[in-house]
Amino acid sequence: MDGQSLDIKQDSVAVLRGIFPNIFSEDRVDLEKFKAVFGDNIDFSNERYTLNWAGKADAFRTLQERTTATLMPQPELSVNFAATENVFIEGENLEVLKVLQKAYYNKIKCIIIDPPYNTGNDSFIYPDRFKENLEDYEKRVGERDDDGYLMKEGLFRKNSRENGHYHSNWLSMMLPRLFLARNLLRDDGVIFVHIDDNEVHNLRLLMNEIFGEENFVAQLVWQSRQNKDNRNISGVSIDHEYIICYTKQSGQRIFRGTERKTEQYANPDNDPRGPWTSANMVGLATADARPNLHYDLIDPCTNVNYGCPAKGWRYDQKTMKKLINEARVLWPEKLDGRPRRKAFLNDLSDNLPGFSSIIKNGIYTNTATKEITQLLGGHRFDFPKPSMLLISLLLQCTELDDIVFDFFSGSATTAHAVMQLNIEDGGNRKFIMVQLPEPCDETSEAYKAGYKNISDISRERIRRVIQKMEKEQQDASAKNDMFGKDSPALDLGFKSYRLSPSNFKEWRGEEITEDNLAHQLEMFIDPVKPESKTENMLVELMLKSGYQLTDKAENRGHYYCVSGNELVIVLTKMDLDIAREISALQPTPQKVIALDRLFADNDELKTNTALQLQDAGVEFRTV
DSSP, X not given: OXXXXXXXXXXXXXHHHHHOGGGEETTEEOHHHHHHHHOSSOOOOSOSSSOOOTTHHHHHHHHHOOOOOEEXXXXXXXXXXXXXXXXXXXXXXXHHHHHHHHHHTTXXXXXXXXXXXXXXXXXXXXXXXXXXXXXXXXXXXXXXXXXXXXXXXXXXXXXXXXXXXXXXXHHHHHXXXXXXXXXXXXXXXXXXXXXOTTTHHHHXXXXXXXXXXXXXXXXXXXXXXXXXXXXXXXXXXXXXXXXXXXXXXXXXXXXXXXXXXXXXXXXXXXXXXXXXXXXXXXXSSOTTTOGGGOOOOBOTTTOOBOOOOTTOBSSOHHHHHHHHHTTOEEOOSSTTSOOEXXXXXXXXXXXXXXXXXXXXXXXXXXXXXXXXXXXXXXXXXXXXOOHHHHHHHHHHHOOTTOEEEESSOTTTHHHHHHHHHHHHHOOOOEEEEEEOOOBOXXXXXXXXXXXXXXXXXXXXXXXXXXXXXXXXXHHHHHHHHTTTOOOOOOOOOBEEEEEEOOSBOOOXXXXXXXXXXXXXXXXXTSXXXXXXXXXXXXHHHHHHTTOOTTSOEEEOSSEEEETTTTEEEEOSOOOXXXXXXXXXXXXXXXXXXXXXXXXXXXXXXXXXXXXXXXXXXXXXXXX
């Protein structure tokens, strides 16, 4: 407290940093980054400390491009579609991240991703063109060929080391995805990114830029290889990978910590203060560095002088005297022994011991390969992550009802880990998985086993995990019935969705000419595409109104009540009786959305409906 009034400038800067840490560089607002996020004329030309690369401005343009895409429900590919709160989405993840922004902004507790490592053999989508016609757009957001498989010509391609923009392409791929992912995190949310030596240096700099350097939590080192690799020409066996962790906002304990080992605590002398263990009191500093910690320690009862260790004692004389008076010092029986301290179990803080940044838990890549091979009946996926590794991370930073998000789902290890952890601790965590339907190599075992793309593998793994857990639950229930116990209810299911073009026609003003203007206007008398289905329009309007894929939508005949009665969506019929029925709902809806075509050029009906709902305090919109 300095007696001065509030520093308006610093207060504003602090607020801005909390919302947009990515526009700060070396503790100052970087105006070029600010323009990149909010402006149209993007240029990184000034020399300063920043991460820059060829194509960065284009990556920001890709980030800024809005989408009209939506998600199409696939009940036939789901498990327990109506009741589950887990979600699997097939589609290009950048577009999916944009689709989810309204519904999941600031809602996700934990993001875990395993992106391409950029080894020189990876194929991924990176932005290199920013103008496209309708046909290209529909391919990008999920239109399929005659056989039903996603078309990705010219977008999903290999990034070889011979490419002059080898690192730049990877950074351009990652930047917009991480930026949008940060938006979805809760204020106390965390993100884990798997990576190896190829891009770990660039990833740290990129995440500093997007999340803020002060929000870095840890660079975990995972011993991923069990046996040494003698193929590396350098003679070094690379036995590890990294997991980079950042939080949305710093200033809080992120990791819960590891369980304490309390076996060494006992109470052989019946001390009323409870179990204790013998603890070291030797210091860590030289006499020159900490002279106050260097003194002879004398037992006041026997006057035996135990001298002073080379690094002194851990406590100064005043503190040591207090420990002696409280009978917390253990005096040795032999003269050449060293005094130690009674450390009581009750004195331990609530904080658990820290989670080690080096993960050596006997769980390797080959463990994961065996895990998925057993589930799917053969080798179906290269280099999966072990579910136990992800469980160890989820245990550290999630509570029982949190949402976990993975937009590089791969073989769906994250979904497996979430369901397994829920079984172990009775939690109700939900997952959202996103996976591009990347075609499987036709020579691979996965393709020969009938898996045409990676998303097929992802979904099937989740199904097999559910089947396994249901069997285990049935066995446990049968056993518990003998003892009168109930098995906990678990969410063993997932809703499947596919990224899809909008159900509504897009006004493409740049394509309008004098000759086709009348045709364009006639087309937009009814903006609904002819092939659009009611259930697909419902999902799209919910998402674009900010409702989640798992929010309940109750069918009331001609309209749907979403999330109780917060939102009403009318898709099949509208008249004054229906309007009166909606306005009489309890609680009263906040908003009603209806298809404009339901009024069939009846302006009087539309006006009366709007007035009736307005009188009831309901916002009314048509599409």
